[in-house]
Amino acid sequence: MKKAENIVVGISIGDLNGIGGEIVLKTFEDARMLEFCTPVIFASAKAMNFFKTHFNSEINFNNINNTNQIVSGKVNVFNCWNEPVAIEFGKEDLKIGEYAIKSLEVATKALKNNEIDVLVTAPINKHNIQSEAFKFPGHTDYLAQELEGESLMFMVTDTLRVGLLTDHVPVKDIVENLSEALIIKKINAVYNSLLQDFNIVRPKIAVLGINPHTGDNGVIGNEDDTILRPTLQKLKNEGKLVYGPYAADSFFGSNNYKNFDAIVATYHDQGLIPFKTLSFGQGVNFTAGLNKVRTSPDHGTAYEIAGKGVADENSFKEAVFAAIQIFKNRIDYEELTSNQLKKSNQKI
Structure with a gap:
């Protein structure tokens, strides 16, 4: 059982034309966040460097191609694709929807394989993610299929x-x-x-x-x-x-x-x-109800303010903290129930 320390937080980047990239950057520009967790952003080095330049961020990314390269104390970027993507803030784009799903699918696979501990999802557009390969109303329904439990x-x-x-x-x-x-x-x-x-x-x-x-x-x-x-x-x-x-x-x-x-x-x-x-x-x-922890902010892509540098990251930051705390609570609960079971068996 993993101890409640150095928790690896996977982050699906969501809709690249929305505010996801901005709120992720703003969250981890606070270096104190790295004392609570090790973030892994599922996107691409090119996309994240575009956001870094656009929003004048000073974050230094650790770019990786597999989870064995994750470095604690760094903001890791997992390359889900290598080609450049045309990011146009505020625009609904089917191609951008495909990249949002690619990020989600790779992050979910890592979660299922215990390569990350929890998943925090940046906002998607429920319309532009629809395709022959992906027919879910949103994150929750997809994760309910991929993970064990009742969502x-x-x-x-x-x-x-x-x-x-x-x-x-x-x-x-x-x-x-x-x-x-x-x-x-x-x-x-x-x-x-x-x-x-x-x-x-x-x-x-x-x-x-x-x-x-x-x-x-x-x-x-x-x-x-x-x-x-x-x-x-x-x-x-x-x-x-x-x-x-x-x-x-x-x-x-x-x-x-x-x-x-x-x-x-x-x-x-x-x-x-x-x-x-x-x-x-x-x-x-x-x-809730799944065998893995997933959280997200309580808002959507906010196209109307995307790219303007005015997005509020607090809900996303709270989603990170909530995922960490729930992960720790589950460890405590497992230990408690395990100890109670041992005591019960001893009495028998």
């Missing part, structure tokens, strides 16, 4: 954690995607993540309703009564501290969210609008 989109800060029952699903299809099995699977993923990733011993979870006012006893839909409440009762019967469903419109404004370790929203905007309102620029998108 969960989990938006986190130090004080707020929001999970989703359905993520990138059209509003008109939300209800038909909900089932007892899905709800149990997702809430269990939140519960287990709180235990092993955040070291919370007795997690308290709030679940938001499907319909306005949780259906008002069937006046505004009956799905809360027929699907959600019975399923939550089953989880409560297992001893889990799961509460709800709560009416989503007043839940955050009343500060009720502060009484729970995590909130589970029924659909994307129900959870992400309040999350980003309360924590934009500090939030982290964590793909």
Whole structure:
């Protein structure tokens, strides 16, 4: 088992025409970051030197062609391609989408092979990544296929954690995607993540309703009564501290969210609008439930400001810190459960 030190953080570069290159540079221009981890940027020396020149960065890269060449205390750049790429900030480009996926695929392979410890993904454009070879709505769905476990989109800060029952699903299809099995699977993923990733011993979870006012006893839909409440009762019967469903419109404004370790929203905007309102620029998108740690910032490519040098790197930096901390927490949790198992076996 690897010790929680000198953690190797792999970084997929995302959309080269967006703000990914800028926020990566700004994050690691702070030399103190290298005391926490060893970064490996999956891109190319040519692309990263273009960003370095454009943004007047003083970073010195260690360019590598395989992970055996990673040097601690340096910002490593893994060459996923060698040819020059025409970077045009703010432009949506299918060719650029191909390079974003190439970076992601090489980084994911390194993660699966334990050549890096965690993965932090810079923003992609969900449209220009689509091809015959890559038909996923985004990072989460791809990583769910490539890694072991049941993935969960989990938006986190130090004080707020929001999970989703359905993520990138059209509003008109939300209800038909909900089932007892899905709800149990997702809430269990939140519960287990709180235990092993955040070291919370007795997690308290709030679940938001499907319909306005949780259906008002069937006046505004009956799905809360027929699907959600019975399923939550089953989880409560297992001893889990799961509460709800709560009416989503007043839940955050009343500060009720502060009484729970995590909130589970029924659909994307129900959870992400309040999350980003309360924590934009500090939030982290964590793909919980998988056997490897992946995080990303809580924003997109931001074409409108790309190349201007004004992008805020704080969310990306928080994503790096979160990946490191979750990796350490998992090591602590494994040691704790292993020791408990040994004690249990000794009693037998």
